[in-house]
Amino acid sequence: MNFWEYLESRHQQLLIDAYQHASVVFQCMVVATVLGVLIGVVTYRSEWAGNLATTATATLLTIPALAMIGLLIPVVGLGVPPTVIALTLYGLLPIVRNSIVGLRGVDPSLVDAAMGIGMSRPARLARVELPLAWPPILTGIRVSTQMLMGIAAIAAYASGPGLGNLIFRGIASLGSKNALNQVLAGTLGIIVLALLFDAAYVLIGRLTIPRGIRA
């Protein structure tokens, strides 16, 4: 059975795996974005708090994915929970770092102007600082998503959802007739998904970055 025949015969299962892969990455990204921006907003004004947040999330990223999931299994069990927790934690760093850098990068004279015309602290954040910091934050989200696409494959180790299952199954049965096809389908599927997500982010950037600050 060559690769195309394999795809044809298993396309149902492949689509389900791809959908689950995309879905888990998307959901984890939403959570990571909300958490990451929140951490950024809370910490950016203080030198040490901001650095602490960046360092802490960077440290999380240095834990090998396999080890992280392995460590989570005894705590939260198999399947979806360890996957979601691990992916969310890994996704934090680029978002937290870019939120802090973006918010700190807002021209202080604009913050002064916002205060001077009588904007309250929340209004200043929502109407001036976050919109101006949005382009770097979006970049962080993009980087994060690409990273999670790859890391999500490892979730199969904990019986999690996604295209990782194909890769693991293939590796486990190396030498059998479909092993290579399985690994190839899983890997290519992840690449295609990553490209699709990236295209979506370009579109989101177009729609959400105001014309006045678009590069």
Next chain:
Amino acid sequence: MPEPSVPDSETPGTESRSVGATIELEGLTKRYPGSALPAVDSVTLDIGAGETVILVGPSGCGKSTLLKMINRLIEPTGGRIRIGGDDVTDMDPVRLRRTIGYAIQASGLFPHMTVAQNIALVPKMLRWPAARVRARVEEMLDLVGLDPGEFHGRYPRQLSGGQQQRVGVARALAADPPVLLMDEPFGAVDPITRDHLQDELIRLQRELHKTIVFVTHDFDEAIKIGDRIAVLRERSHIAQFDTPEAILTNPADDFVSGFVGAGAALKRLNLTRVRDVGITDYPTVNVDDPLQHIFNKLRSGGTNEVLLLDKRGRPYKWLRRGDMMRAKGSLARAGTLVHDTVTRDATLRDALEAVLTDNTGRVAVTGRRGAYEGVVDVETLMNSVHELLEADRLEARGAQADLQEQRAAQTQAEQEGFGGEAKA
């Protein structure tokens, strides 16, 4: 969070114009933790309603700090602030700032909002109805001399520095605040644009009568714009607080005269404006006029030249009799372009400059949107400068006489000892 309404600017439909309010600063002090000397040391200053007061001083004298304490961007550590008689030292600062216009260097416009959105910010925060906000934005753009249709939807980066600054002023004035604070607003634009912006501000102030507190380190800017000038030395100690004329002719001490700098006589020209010297009428023609009409005007008029106006009534070219012949009746090539114009609010110094650089010996005076209003020629200028200096000399002589009289009286009193005092 419902905003408490500000009564004088909340009635929809009526274009209420709030005029200036008084500002009283009483022993205002700012002391930063960790530094021995206060940044601003017990400043007491009374500013009248509708007055333009300039805070001027060397960098680091705390003039910006003093300004920012008025809208409490910097919280004072001591003293009171009263605006329009009300003590605002303990008022909610966010509410306070919505009633005070604030314009800063480099405009401070938000780059992600359009010009209209920037201007609408404060009225929206004050919960004005949408229709009124829209009307107000157009009105403000018009007021600062920008065409609403053209500039409404633009982003700040699509504007020149001068235009940004105008929008900055429009935003500061949008909610019709009685008080306007300006922190070196024209510091970041080129000298020519700065000059125009200053003229514009003077014209605005003549229409609006706000109370303006304006910070600058440029003394020439101070005497051009200010009704009164507070010259500040270190820690915002007031060295002299007086009219520009008085500071120029009678500086209080060496610090002030050092700050005034050389050329006080020339600077005096900055204190009189074109509107004060009388504008004369001049024959004009319009680009749309038939050529025959222009010829007739040239022939019948008592002058060698006529001023050609463009479609919007702005001075365009000076046409001499010979020009029309040489250009074979085509307006496109005839005449010399108008280099420079002045507004009624331009100083005599600007007008003199313009007259000297233009070889026609006169300069066109323009009003709103650059429309022609009249001309000022070199004779008018010379005469008024002459009168001006004569008046100054008389005044100075009077002041000197007073001084001598005082001294004489003092000497006499001293000579006579207690007896003299008892008699007095």
